[in-house]
Amino acid sequence: xxxxxxxxxxxxxxxxxxxxxxxxxxxxxxxxxxxxxxxxxxxxxxxxxxxxxxxxxxxxxxxxxxxxxxxxxxxxxxxxxxxxxxxxxxxxxxxxxxxxxxxxxxxxxxxxxxxxxxxxxxxxxxxxxxxxxxxxxxxxxxxxxxxxxxxxxxxxxxxxxxxxxxxxxxxxxxxxxxxxxxxxxxx
Numbered sequence: 538x539x540x541x542x543x544x545x546x547x548x549x550x551x552x553x554x555x556x557x558x559x560x561x562x563x564x565x566x567x568x569x570x571x572x573x574x575x576x577x578x579x580x581x582x583x584x585x586x587x588x589x590x591x592x593x594x595x596x597x598x599x600x601x602x603x604x605x606x607x608x609x610x611x612x613x614x615x616x617x618x619x620x621x622x623x624x625x626x627x628x629x630x631x632x633x634x635x636x637x638x639x640x641x642x643x644x645x646x647x648x649x650x651x652x653x654x655x656x657x658x659x660x661x662x663x664x665x666x667x668x669x670x671x672x673x674x675x676x677x678x679x680x681x682x683x684x685x686x687x688x689x690x691x692x693x694x695x696x697x698x699x700x701x702x703x704x705x706x707x708x709x710x711x712x713x714x715x716x717x718x719x720x721x722x723x724x
Contacts, residue, residue, distance in 0.1 A: 564588045566640065566657055566669030573676040574647040581632055582673050584640035584657055596662040599635045601642045604672065605653040612655060613642055624650060635659075644675075652677050 566586040574580030582601075601613040603622065610622035613629040621629065628646055633639025640657045654672040 564659075564667040564669070568657065568669070568671075568673045570671065571674045571676060573678055574644070574651075576647055576649060576677050576679060578647055579643060579645045580647055580675065582642045582644075582655055582675070584642065585638055586640050586657065586659060586669060587638060588659065588661075588667065592661050592664055595664055597635055598660045599631060599640050600658040600660065601629065601640075602656050602658060602668070603651075603653055604656070612644070647677055649677055651675055 564587060566584055568582060568584045572580055572582050599613070599615040600611060603610050603612040603625070610624065611620050612622065612625045613631070614620045615631065615635060618626075625644070628644055630643050630645075631639070632641040632643045640659070642655065642657075644651060652675055654674055656668060656670055656672040658666065658668040660666040
Protein backbone atom coordinates (compact mmCIF):
# COMPACT_ATOMS: atom_id res chain seq x y z
CA UNK A 538 0.00 0.00 0.00
CA UNK A 539 2.85 2.41 0.86
CA UNK A 540 4.37 1.74 -2.59
CA UNK A 541 1.05 2.57 -4.24
CA UNK A 542 0.73 5.80 -2.23
CA UNK A 543 4.31 6.81 -3.13
CA UNK A 544 3.65 6.07 -6.80
CA UNK A 545 0.43 8.10 -6.77
CA UNK A 546 2.14 11.02 -5.05
CA UNK A 547 5.02 10.83 -7.53
CA UNK A 548 2.64 10.74 -10.51
CA UNK A 549 0.58 13.60 -9.08
CA UNK A 550 3.71 15.70 -8.56
CA UNK A 551 4.87 14.93 -12.12
CA UNK A 552 1.48 15.91 -13.60
CA UNK A 553 1.40 19.06 -11.48
CA UNK A 554 4.89 19.97 -12.72
CA UNK A 555 3.82 19.48 -16.35
CA UNK A 556 0.72 21.60 -15.78
CA UNK A 557 2.79 24.32 -14.15
CA UNK A 558 5.23 24.42 -17.08
CA UNK A 559 2.35 24.56 -19.58
CA UNK A 560 0.58 27.34 -17.71
CA UNK A 561 3.65 29.41 -16.97
CA UNK A 562 5.22 29.42 -20.43
CA UNK A 563 5.73 33.00 -21.49
CA UNK A 564 4.19 34.54 -24.54
CA UNK A 565 6.98 35.81 -26.79
CA UNK A 566 7.41 37.01 -30.34
CA UNK A 567 10.53 37.29 -32.44
CA UNK A 568 10.42 40.29 -34.75
CA UNK A 569 13.15 42.61 -36.00
CA UNK A 570 13.54 46.08 -34.50
CA UNK A 571 13.47 47.69 -37.93
CA UNK A 572 12.65 46.76 -41.53
CA UNK A 573 13.27 48.95 -44.58
CA UNK A 574 11.32 48.64 -47.81
CA UNK A 575 11.51 50.34 -51.16
CA UNK A 576 8.50 52.52 -52.02
CA UNK A 577 6.17 50.66 -54.40
CA UNK A 578 7.59 47.23 -53.57
CA UNK A 579 6.52 44.77 -50.91
CA UNK A 580 7.96 44.01 -47.51
CA UNK A 581 7.84 41.16 -45.05
CA UNK A 582 8.04 41.68 -41.29
CA UNK A 583 9.28 38.28 -40.09
CA UNK A 584 7.50 37.07 -36.97
CA UNK A 585 7.32 33.90 -34.89
CA UNK A 586 5.44 33.72 -31.62
CA UNK A 587 4.98 31.44 -28.64
CA UNK A 588 2.27 31.10 -26.01
CA UNK A 589 1.38 28.83 -23.09
CA UNK A 590 1.01 25.20 -24.18
CA UNK A 591 -2.53 24.83 -22.86
CA UNK A 592 -3.64 27.10 -25.72
CA UNK A 593 -2.07 24.99 -28.47
CA UNK A 594 -5.31 23.53 -29.87
CA UNK A 595 -7.50 26.60 -29.48
CA UNK A 596 -8.65 28.61 -32.50
CA UNK A 597 -6.90 31.95 -32.73
CA UNK A 598 -7.02 35.30 -34.49
CA UNK A 599 -3.87 37.15 -35.53
CA UNK A 600 -3.87 40.94 -35.66
CA UNK A 601 -1.17 43.36 -36.75
CA UNK A 602 -1.51 46.87 -35.35
CA UNK A 603 0.02 49.97 -36.90
CA UNK A 604 1.04 52.83 -34.63
CA UNK A 605 1.73 56.20 -36.23
CA UNK A 606 2.47 58.90 -33.65
CA UNK A 607 0.25 57.30 -31.01
CA UNK A 608 -2.72 56.63 -33.31
CA UNK A 609 -3.21 52.85 -33.51
CA UNK A 610 -5.09 51.23 -36.41
CA UNK A 611 -5.40 47.65 -37.67
CA UNK A 612 -3.05 46.75 -40.52
CA UNK A 613 -4.16 43.10 -40.70
CA UNK A 614 -6.86 40.93 -39.10
CA UNK A 615 -6.97 37.20 -39.87
CA UNK A 616 -10.69 36.77 -39.19
CA UNK A 617 -12.47 40.01 -40.09
CA UNK A 618 -11.03 41.96 -43.02
CA UNK A 619 -13.60 44.73 -42.48
CA UNK A 620 -11.69 45.77 -39.35
CA UNK A 621 -8.56 46.54 -41.40
CA UNK A 622 -7.83 50.24 -41.80
CA UNK A 623 -8.62 51.60 -45.30
CA UNK A 624 -4.92 52.46 -45.62
CA UNK A 625 -4.09 48.73 -45.61
CA UNK A 626 -7.18 47.24 -47.31
CA UNK A 627 -6.19 44.57 -49.88
CA UNK A 628 -2.46 45.16 -49.25
CA UNK A 629 -1.66 43.01 -46.20
CA UNK A 630 -1.60 39.28 -45.48
CA UNK A 631 0.29 36.72 -43.46
CA UNK A 632 3.02 34.81 -45.26
CA UNK A 633 2.84 31.90 -42.81
CA UNK A 634 0.29 29.96 -40.79
CA UNK A 635 -0.76 31.08 -37.30
CA UNK A 636 -1.14 27.42 -36.30
CA UNK A 637 2.58 26.97 -37.03
CA UNK A 638 3.37 29.97 -34.77
CA UNK A 639 4.24 32.06 -37.83
CA UNK A 640 2.88 35.60 -37.74
CA UNK A 641 5.00 37.13 -40.55
CA UNK A 642 3.26 40.07 -42.20
CA UNK A 643 3.51 41.04 -45.87
CA UNK A 644 2.62 44.56 -46.98
CA UNK A 645 2.22 45.01 -50.73
CA UNK A 646 2.70 48.22 -52.68
CA UNK A 647 4.57 49.96 -49.83
CA UNK A 648 3.76 53.66 -49.45
CA UNK A 649 5.35 56.55 -47.59
CA UNK A 650 2.31 56.53 -45.26
CA UNK A 651 3.27 52.99 -44.11
CA UNK A 652 6.25 54.32 -42.13
CA UNK A 653 5.58 53.64 -38.46
CA UNK A 654 5.59 51.02 -35.73
CA UNK A 655 3.95 47.60 -36.10
CA UNK A 656 3.19 44.99 -33.46
CA UNK A 657 1.45 41.62 -33.44
CA UNK A 658 -1.48 40.57 -31.24
CA UNK A 659 -2.94 37.09 -30.80
CA UNK A 660 -6.44 36.39 -29.49
CA UNK A 661 -7.48 32.86 -28.51
CA UNK A 662 -11.13 31.73 -28.50
CA UNK A 663 -12.33 31.47 -24.90
CA UNK A 664 -8.85 32.37 -23.72
CA UNK A 665 -6.39 35.16 -23.19
CA UNK A 666 -5.12 37.72 -25.66
CA UNK A 667 -1.60 39.04 -25.87
CA UNK A 668 0.06 41.97 -27.65
CA UNK A 669 3.71 41.28 -28.41
CA UNK A 670 6.33 43.95 -27.84
CA UNK A 671 8.79 45.43 -28.74
CA UNK A 672 7.47 46.84 -31.97
CA UNK A 673 9.01 46.72 -35.45
CA UNK A 674 9.67 50.07 -37.12
CA UNK A 675 9.06 50.16 -40.86
CA UNK A 676 11.13 52.61 -42.87
CA UNK A 677 10.50 53.39 -46.55
CA UNK A 678 13.22 54.35 -49.01
CA UNK A 679 13.44 55.41 -52.64
CA UNK A 680 15.79 52.60 -53.62
CA UNK A 681 16.73 49.22 -52.23
CA UNK A 682 20.06 47.51 -51.71
CA UNK A 683 21.43 44.03 -51.33
CA UNK A 684 22.47 42.61 -47.98
CA UNK A 685 25.47 40.34 -47.90
CA UNK A 686 26.87 39.13 -44.60
CA UNK A 687 30.51 38.17 -44.39
CA UNK A 688 31.41 36.10 -41.36
CA UNK A 689 34.69 34.72 -40.09
CA UNK A 690 34.57 31.01 -39.21
CA UNK A 691 37.73 29.44 -37.82
CA UNK A 692 39.93 31.82 -39.78
CA UNK A 693 38.12 31.19 -43.06
CA UNK A 694 35.95 33.89 -44.48
CA UNK A 695 32.70 32.52 -45.83
CA UNK A 696 29.95 34.33 -47.60
CA UNK A 697 26.56 33.19 -46.40
CA UNK A 698 23.38 34.77 -47.61
CA UNK A 699 19.74 34.04 -47.99
CA UNK A 700 18.12 34.70 -51.32
CA UNK A 701 14.57 35.88 -51.15
CA UNK A 702 13.02 35.64 -54.58
CA UNK A 703 10.40 38.30 -54.89
CA UNK A 704 8.28 38.61 -57.97
CA UNK A 705 6.56 41.97 -58.02
CA UNK A 706 3.72 42.70 -60.39
CA UNK A 707 1.90 45.95 -59.70
CA UNK A 708 3.18 45.94 -56.14
CA UNK A 709 1.92 42.41 -55.33
CA UNK A 710 4.60 40.02 -54.10
CA UNK A 711 5.11 36.30 -54.28
CA UNK A 712 7.71 35.12 -51.75
CA UNK A 713 10.02 32.16 -52.05
CA UNK A 714 12.84 31.82 -49.54
CA UNK A 715 15.95 29.82 -50.36
CA UNK A 716 19.18 29.34 -48.47
CA UNK A 717 22.19 29.58 -50.71
CA UNK A 718 25.41 27.87 -49.63
CA UNK A 719 28.71 28.70 -51.22
CA UNK A 720 32.29 27.59 -51.02
CA UNK A 721 34.56 29.46 -48.61
CA UNK A 722 35.86 32.55 -50.37
CA UNK A 723 38.48 35.15 -49.76
CA UNK A 724 36.79 38.46 -49.34
